[in-house]
Amino acid sequence: MFDYSKYLRNEKLPHIWCPGCGHGIVMKSLIRAIDKTGWNKDDIVVVSGIGCASRLPGYVDFNTLHTAHGRALAFATGIKLSKPNMHVIVVSGDGDGLAIGGNHFIHACRRNIDITLVLFNNGIYGMTGGQYSPTTAEGDKTATSPFGNIEPHFDVVDIATGAGATFVARGTSYHVPQLDTYIHKGLMHKGFSVIDVTEACFTTHGRKNKKKYGSNLDMLKYQKDNAITIEKAANMTEEELKGKIVTGIFCEKQKEEYTDRYQKIIDSFTGGAK
Amino acid sequence: MTNSKYEFIQGNIACAKGAAYAGCNFFGGYPITPSTEIAEFMAEYLPQNGGKFIQMEDEIASIGSIIGASLTGAKAMTSTSGPGFSLMQELIGYACIAEVPVVIVNVMRGGPSTGLPTSPAQSDLLQAKWGTHGDHPTIALIPNSVEEMFTETVRAFNLAEYFRTPVIILGDEIIGHMRERIRIPEPGELEIINRTIPNNDGVCPLPYASDKHRAACLPNFGKSRFHVTGLNHDDSGFPTMDPETVANENERIISKVYKQRNLIDKFETVQCEDAKVLLLAVGSAARAAEEAVIALREKGVKAGLFRPVTLWPFPKEEFSKYALNADFIVVPEMNLGQLKNVAERFTKRTKIIPVNLVNGEPLGPESILSAISHLNI
Numbered sequence: 001m002f003d004y005s006k007y008l009r010n011e012k013l014p015h016i017w018c019p020g021c022g023h024g025i026v027m028k029s030l031i032r033a034i035d036k037t038g039w040n041k042d043d044i045v046v047v048s049g050i051g052c053a054s055r056l057p058g059y060v061d062f063n064t065l066h067t068a069h070g071r072a073l074a075f076a077t078g079i080k081l082s083k084p085n086m087h088v089i090v091v092s093g094d095g096d097g098l099a100i101g102g103n104h105f106i107h108a109c110r111r112n113i114d115i116t117l118v119l120f121n122n123g124i125y126g127m128t129g130g131q132y133s134p135t136t137a138e139g140d141k142t143a144t145s146p147f148g149n150i151e152p153h154f155d156v157v158d159i160a161t162g163a164g165a166t167f168v169a170r171g172t173s174y175h176v177p178q179l180d181t182y183i184h185k186g187l188m189h190k191g192f193s194v195i196d197v198t199e200a201c202f203t204t205h206g207r208k209n210k211k212k213y214g215s216n217l218d219m220l221k222y223q224k225d226n227a228i229t230i231e232k233a234a235n236m237t238e239e240e241l242k243g244k245i246v247t248g249i250f251c252e253k254q255k256e257e258y259t260d261r262y263q264k265i266i267d268s269f270t271g272g273a274k
Numbered sequence: 275m276t277n278s279k280y281e282f283i284q285g286n287i288a289c290a291k292g293a294a295y296a297g298c299n300f301f302g303g304y305p306i307t308p309s310t311e312i313a314e315f316m317a318e319y320l321p322q323n324g325g326k327f328i329q330m331e332d333e334i335a336s337i338g339s340i341i342g343a344s345l346t347g348a349k350a351m352t353s354t355s356g357p358g359f360s361l362m363q364e365l366i367g368y369a370c371i372a373e374v375p376v377v378i379v380n381v382m383r384g385g386p387s388t389g390l391p392t393s394p395a396q397s398d399l400l401q402a403k404w405g406t407h408g409d410h411p412t413i414a415l416i417p418n419s420v421e422e423m424f425t426e427t428v429r430a431f432n433l434a435e436y437f438r439t440p441v442i443i444l445g446d447e448i449i450g451h452m453r454e455r456i457r458i459p460e461p462g463e464l465e466i467i468n469r470t471i472p473n474n475d476g477v478c479p480l481p482y483a484s485d486k487h488r489a490a491c492l493p494n495f496g497k498s499r500f501h502v503t504g505l506n507h508d509d510s511g512f513p514t515m516d517p518e519t520v521a522n523e524n525e526r527i528i529s530k531v532y533k534q535r536n537l538i539d540k541f542e543t544v545q546c547e548d549a550k551v552l553l554l555a556v557g558s559a560a561r562a563a564e565e566a567v568i569a570l571r572e573k574g575v576k577a578g579l580f581r582p583v584t585l586w587p588f589p590k591e592e593f594s595k596y597a598l599n600a601d602f603i604v605v606p607e608m609n610l611g612q613l614k615n616v617a618e619r620f621t622k623r624t625k626i627i628p629v630n631l632v633n634g635e636p637l638g639p640e641s642i643l644s645a646i647s648h649l650n651i
Contacts, residue, residue: 009501012512042476045495047342058503058512061477063495065345066503067338068368074330074338078350079495081326082300082343086496104338107331262326269322 020216022173022199033183049096053120070100084259109163113258122199130204156196166191168251174223290315292427299325300348302339309381312353333358347494353379367406375434381445393634394447411531420454432467438489448558483509487533540583549578552600565639
């Protein structure tokens with residue numbers, strides 16, 4: 001039995017997340033992945049923005065930083081560049097990371113700075129009561145799309161890959177062993193890593209779309225029934241792929257990392273490590 | 275002093291050199307006129323001296339990056355101008371409540387909005403004080419020469435580190451781009467203050483525990499594990515909604531600055547002792563004001579200049595003392611009355627004469643003299 005207690009600030013529990021929310025599942029997956037790295041807790045920084053997922057840093061026993069809405073990657077970039085030997089992990093929701101924080105997201109990808117971003121992607125602004133986000137499915141009713149969402153949604157994998165991230169994977173809060181692997185690979189990857197985690201929020205999102213999603217348990221089952229691997233998806237038509245969650249590692253390539261490149265400039269003047 | 279080094283440099287370069295002198299080793303910024311020379315200097319200087327420079331994607335990211343770097347122990351700075359300063363406001367408040375030392379240089383230009391990017395103005399005196407939401411402490415320094423761009427930048431770092439709060443330097447396009455000959459202080463000549471950090475490694479249970487009216491004493495990330503948030507928090511650094519704790523925190527981050535004003539106050543007086551016409555001016559406008567004082571004295575008018583070098587907190591007692599003896603207070607400024615608003619608060623019955631210029635041109639002594647020529651003095 002895995003002992004989570006050594007990574008948790010146990011006195012801060014129970015957490016704020018609702019029944020049916022995937023955030024607790026993903027937090028445990030993140031903890032297992034961190035455990036597997038063997039890293040010292042003092043060398044790990046977990047940074048977040050604002051939102052339900054962004055409360056995670058309060059529960060874990062590392063250097064933890066709860067920043068302002070959308071800005072986690074900006075703070076994290078400063079930390080990583082200032083202290084490249086620290087392992088910097090950013091947890092963010094879809095509203096936090098892709099709407100208000102969207103600019104920082106694409107530029108962190110472009111720089112290929114060695115930060116691991118775990119995107120808790122439940123397609124809704126949960127903390128403020130269920131407004132549509134950049135990843136809310138079209139047609140869904142939310143507090144601010146009472147007649148159905150008319151905005152197309154972002155595909156996190158496409159954006160991250162296109163913007164230059166060098167490790168990009170998608171998992172779900174149902175397929176936990178797979179998620180452990182993706183997060184661990186992301187942590188070990190030298191460069192900017194994005195793990196897009198498909199999740200669900202029944203409390204503020206499912207509740208308004210019961211015909212489509214059913215109960216909170218059904219929302220988790222939806223991930224089970226609709227997730228397909230990238231390999232399977234390769235042989236499917238666009239029509240067949242509608243409503244499916246394609247999981248897997250979409251991008252994994254070696255490219256010189258930002259802080260390493262910066263260090264080379266420093267070394268060229270100071271005659272440091274050759 | 276022997277072997278003193280003199281340089282003929284721009285105000286913005288003096289600011290950057292002052293930062294280097296103070297030990298700045300992290301700069302995150304975004305290009306904006308008329309401040310960009312500071313970033314350009316740091317981009318070249320820092321990597322050659324083991325420091326880090328990064329050009330971020332916008333000004334919000336810039337201040338985010340320096341707060342992050344500062345939490346690891348770096349002495350961190352950004353520079354910007356009006357529109358960029360507006361974008362930074364939310365995170366200035368973050369640095370206030372999370373008690374993270376950072377230095378923000380705002381080389382002021384005309385506004386509002388894009389305004390006059392290449393022209394001088396003193397448009398952000400009040401934004402520096404009230405720009406971010408919520409009650410918060412403000413320390414803002416306002417140099418009026420190239421030499422002060424150097425020395426006040428050193429002081430800004432000292433105050434930021436001591437008080438663990440953001441410190442703002444208000445330059446303006448004139449001071450930033452003007453060239454003057456200055457003496458570069460020898461290493462060790464100016465005092466350098468570094469933040470106090472606890473020496474216990476491992477878990478830090480109460481990073482925000484502090485004496486009344488004093489700054490918190492946070493470890494640097496990587497030495498101890500603790501939590502930092504922009505939510506109101508208790509001594510442990512974790513969010514709280516306990517009314518007493520919240521009130522104490524909100525009051526302490528302000529009182530730590532205002533109860534130690536003696537460490538922050540700085541002003542210059544020019545013939546204020548017997549002044550019946552008291553000029554109140556800051557930054558480049560104060561240079562014109564000093565010229566005006568000389569001209570008035572030559573005409574036999576008892577004129578004087580009160581120049582805050584620390585604009586916020588405003589040196590109210592000292593100003594009030596001279597204001598009380600004056601018949602007129604003249605406030606020349608390159609905006610429509612921001613400093614005049616302040617003067618009104620600390621002046622009883624003395625008549626205040628504003629001298630305002632917002633056309634993008636420098637405010638000269640003749641504008642001041644003509645504005646008061648009708649007075650019976």
